[in-house]
Amino acid sequence: MSLSHAILATLSNGCCSGYDISKQFAGSVGFFWYATQQQIYRELAKLEDQGCLSAEVIRQENRPDKRMLSITVVGTAYLQEWISQPGKVSPMKDDLLVKLFAGQLVDRQIILNELKHHRTQHQATLNTYREIESQVFADPAQYNGVGELRYLTLLNGIGLENAWLVWCEQAICLMEKDEIAS
């Protein structure tokens, strides 16, 4: 499974607390690998057992103490191993399409509303991505090395969200046309 890899991947950026990781899962890695806080802490415990990461308690005065986590040599090797193995395209699982598949069972208006709702969500995500693009990756000279790969993940997000958006428009258009026709 890949939650462990996603966690180690964020840790390979630099050490941080479990809490920080869960924050990052709501921001960067989270865009392509969703996980809850509980899942992350559980996985962190496992990874620590396996020696993939080490922890050091940091005393803080103005807030709760934290455990600073850092990836170990074992952890890095484990990650590298995984990255180097050829992988398959991740299987897709999408509720909305299942709904459409059996959409004839409900009123067309319900499907239409659902499509519009999704359009709004994809538009919002796309906007977020575009904002990150203009703020973080504005200067092409800046993102060499690590940044370039990060930029590619962003471009992927932009491309896919855009495809979703285009499709939503298309679908809404088709559904509305029929609504009037009937």
Add this chain to the structure above:
Amino acid sequence: MSLSHAILATLSNGCCSGYDISKQFAGSVGFFWYATQQQIYRELAKLEDQGCLSAEVIRQENRPDKRMLSITVVGTAYLQEWISQPGKVSPMKDDLLVKLFAGQLVDRQIILNELKHHRTQHQATLNTYREIESQVFADPAQYNGVGELRYLTLLNGIGLENAWLVWCEQAICLMEKDEIAS
């Protein structure tokens, strides 16, 4: 969860055996909701317990007997209920992007090969979709009602696979350019 919904959705097309459903999961619904045979049979048992579907044993002479499954009123209501509830955009989980995220840990060539591998896979899937499009949805007059919604799911697949393909090209191009430059 949605495996139960995906199963009921395929059954809403007409009754068939568990085996048939698992075949469909490798062909149509499977494009947007992957599941193994074992998962399907387990879920079918659960759905039967809940009264969402009923079974009738069909004796066959030239092959093993089968249990013909059909969706019940309860099952249909359950499906309709689920479809009618507004849902969130399905969270994404993609290995490749996690790999890119920590891609600086391995040789660039490994990433490049992985990207090329994915390009091939997405190209193949896109070809499959295009073929279905030309064979099943060739005539616009034919797919009214149910077929129209089905066509939308296909269009979604085509749009997304295309976006993936475009992105793969872009990514490969960028990685190769840097390869030469360094």
Add this chain to the structure above:
DNA sequence: TTGACATACTCACTTTATTGAGTATATAGT
């Protein structure tokens, strides 16, 4: 007659994921 497929379904084990709390400390606003 052996071996590869296709149909049809089952069992058992393990890993992951989800849900919903609960604990504790500190900051900042009303």
Add this chain to the structure above:
DNA sequence: ACTATATACTCAATAAAGTGAGTATGTCAA
């Protein structure tokens, strides 16, 4: 004083998914 929010982490129960193998029947072709 009360409330909300942010940091930081833990526990426990259940649901769902993934894994790998196994059973049984019959077709067809080399």
